[in-house]
Amino acid sequence: MKRFFTALALIPSAAFAHVGDHSHVAATHLLTEPDHLGVIGVVIVIALGAWLWRRGRS
Structure with missing residues (x-):
């Protein structure tokens, strides 16, 4: 998840x-x-997608 937020922070x-x-x-x-x-x-779409992806993995 840290890589996701790092990549998101790098998008200008x-x-x-x-x-x-x-x-x-x-x-x-x-x-x-x-x-x-x-x-x-x-x-919002990225956050929702990440949340659904994490929810499906647990």
């Missing part, structure tokens, strides 16, 4: 959603922009 897609400073925006911006929603969706 969340950091490069788009150019711009997000220090002044509200949380609604992060939850309404398509590029942010795509990254959030990918993270």
Whole structure:
């Protein structure tokens, strides 16, 4: 599992959603922009897949 989180941390897609400073925006911006929603969706799918995979192995 440590390798999974290490590999996930090395993927820079969340950091490069788009150019711009997000220090002044509200949380609604992060939850309404398509590029942010795509990254959030990918993270959720990966986390759910890892959870189901671990659950099936035990």
